[in-house]
Amino acid sequence: MPDVNPDILVWARETAGLAPEEAVKKLGINTTKNMSGAEKLSAYEKGVLSPSRPLLLKMSQQYRRPLVAFYMKSRPADGTRSEDFRNIPDRDPASDILISVLVRNVRARQSAIREILVDDESPALSFVASKSVKDGPAAVLENIVSVTGIKREEFRSKASPELAFAYLRAKIEAVGVFVLLIGNLGSHHTAIDAEAFRGFALADKIAPFVVVNDQDARTAWSFTLLHELAHIWLGASGISGKVSDAETERFCNTVANQFFLSDAELNSLKISKSSSVQEVIAEIADFAKARHISGSMAAYGLLRKGAITVETWRAITRFFSAQWRKSRDAQKDREQDSSGPNYYVVRRHRLGRALMQTVSRALSEGALTPTRASQILGVKPRSVSPLLSEPLGGRAA
Incomplete structure (x- = not known):
């Protein structure tokens, strides 16, 4: 496994807005007979000592950085x-x-x-x-x-x-x-x-x-x-x-x-600036559903074309947002009554094929350890293998 970059430890602490004394307290680095807590932190940040896994986990929490950040080769560039x-x-x-x-x-x-x-x-x-x-x-x-x-x-x-x-x-x-x-x-x-x-x-x-x-x-x-x-x-x-x-x-x-949405489609809608909010909603509801888009997106297209006013667009957006929230809450209630989808299926869906393929290839070539792969994927090390066990194949076209 690659070594922790000591310069990144300094960068992570500084960007978290913590002085060395504050970091020592938050990380619980105790003073020993031979070295104070501040001296220990300094030794970690100079590369004289290597932080333990438990200490890295504390740093990740207190500095609000993912574990993988501590292994970066250099600080992120300015900008x-x-x-x-x-x-x-x-x-x-x-x-x-x-x-x-x-x-x-x-x-x-x-x-x-x-x-x-x-x-x-x-x-x-x-x-x-x-x-x-x-x-x-x-x-x-x-x-x-x-x-x-x-x-x-x-x-x-x-x-x-x-x-x-x-x-x-x-x-x-x-x-x-x-x-x-x-x-x-x-x-x-x-x-x-x-x-x-x-x-x-x-x-x-x-x-x-x-x-x-x-x-x-x-x-x-x-x-x-x-x-x-x-x-x-x-x-x-x-x-x-x-x-x-x-x-x-x-x-x-x-x-x-x-x-x-093409301009021709938007022009086909029987909507003008004199149309009421209710009339616009009724006109675009099925129109949007048939095109796999939200009603708010259809309304934005009408706003872009100058067919409705900003006030009408905002009112429509609020309506569809409230409608979606009601549907979402009902869905959550249904999910609580069921076992829910498989953890790995959900995780693969969130990460995407491209990220998993890149990590899988790097693992097979020895360019990544399972521990670092777990940090990139956001899962525990023991979950890396089952997560990537499903054949990923080439890039999806």
């Missing part, structure tokens, strides 16, 4: 902080902390995967940061479609929103983007509501990552995936929410919306 594109009037500090930890966790996984791909001499991905807002949404979408091969008709031909999302995900992962479904820090107690964040993108020329909040409605997953993919094309790492006034967010929303 890796994601921009926050969300516009949330009444922010929940607790959710913001969870999101910050989640982003750091995924960045650590990304760093580990990047090292594997660099060692494999994987080529840089030319599409990352290849476009700008000045190119216009249509040009960006055209290039995304050309590179990934995604097709609107094929997306709609799937039997359910989940299968439609799986189709998009497979196509996007096949070109080198890692797509994860994550909405908590490993337990339902740390679930992050979709109102707090819908997804985020971590642009990188070797290992770009997209995270979709699986706490959101499943009809919204595909839109979030395309939205975050547009971020990758712009090279704009960031966290996205349901509402934002940022130019980049509006741009990426338009890119995604234009893929799922």
